[in-house]
Amino acid sequence: MATSPSPPDDRADLVDFIQVARSRGASDEFISQLLRAYGWPQRQIERAFFQVYEGLTGRPLPTPRGSSGEMARDAFLYLLAFITLVIWTQALGEMAFVFIEHLIPDQLNQSYQEPYWQVSFALSRLLVAYPVYLVLMGQLNRDLASNREKYFSGVRKWLTYLTLWVAALIALGTLIALLTSLLRGEVSLRLWLKILVILVIDGGVLWYYSHWVSQGPEAKIRRVNP
Numbered sequence: 001m002a003t004s005p006s007p008p009d010d011r012a013d014l015v016d017f018i019q020v021a022r023s024r025g026a027s028d029e030f031i032s033q034l035l036r037a038y039g040w041p042q043r044q045i046e047r048a049f050f051q052v053y054e055g056l057t058g059r060p061l062p063t064p065r066g067s068s069g070e071m072a073r074d075a076f077l078y079l080l081a082f083i084t085l086v087i088w089t090q091a092l093g094e095m096a097f098v099f100i101e102h103l104i105p106d107q108l109n110q111s112y113q114e115p116y117w118q119v120s121f122a123l124s125r126l127l128v129a130y131p132v133y134l135v136l137m138g139q140l141n142r143d144l145a146s147n148r149e150k151y152f153s154g155v156r157k158w159l160t161y162l163t164l165w166v167a168a169l170i171a172l173g174t175l176i177a178l179l180t181s182l183l184r185g186e187v188s189l190r191l192w193l194k195i196l197v198i199l200v201i202d203g204g205v206l207w208y209y210s211h212w213v214s215q216g217p218e219a220k221i222r223r224v225n226p
Contacts, residue, residue: 014040014048015055022052043152071155074143078159081136085163087129089201091122096197098122104190151215160213167205174198 014035021031028049035045054060098115144150178195181187 011044011048011051014044015051018048018052019055041152046149046152071153074140074150074153074155075159077136077140078155081133081140082159082163084129084133084136085205086166088126088133089205091125091129093197093201094122095119095126097194100190100193100197104193157213160209163209164206164213167202167209170202171199171206174202 018031021034022028026034032045032049036042098119102115150156174195178187178191181191
């Protein structure tokens, strides 16, 4: 029984495959689509094509000036977006907690504390951090639209997955706290509402960033040219 040839497993085999396919008349676009359909990451395909064309021209691929500066700029924008995300989501959750405690006071704790300072501080953080976050995300999305290669940027992948990692830890911690309270018989409406607030905010962050990081330039092209 004949067996199909095994796929290339390293850069050299991938480069050899591209060279042979081009020599048989296959276009670069067809080869790239074929390799993506077969499971090769776009970044590895691009690097293999870089090596192929360096061999054809006998010259190294020129590096654009300021590429390291662009990476530093992108890292700055992503980190600042991550920090502002943490600030405004935490402030939003804190305001929700204050309102829950005001609507459903703790009968065991008779001490009354003025919530105005806490609300004003949380609202100030929300009003400052959220617009900055929107501006940063707008800039990042414009960069992705005009520079499609940034979809495969390691800076984008690492810092976005860092955001997802933190959000996942918060969700796990919330579920653990809920289960602990259930086992102790300490569940109250106040606790349920606070956990719901955390899960809604954290779930929204997880949904948005998991969808955002999975997008590629093809999705943008289809959106512009249906």
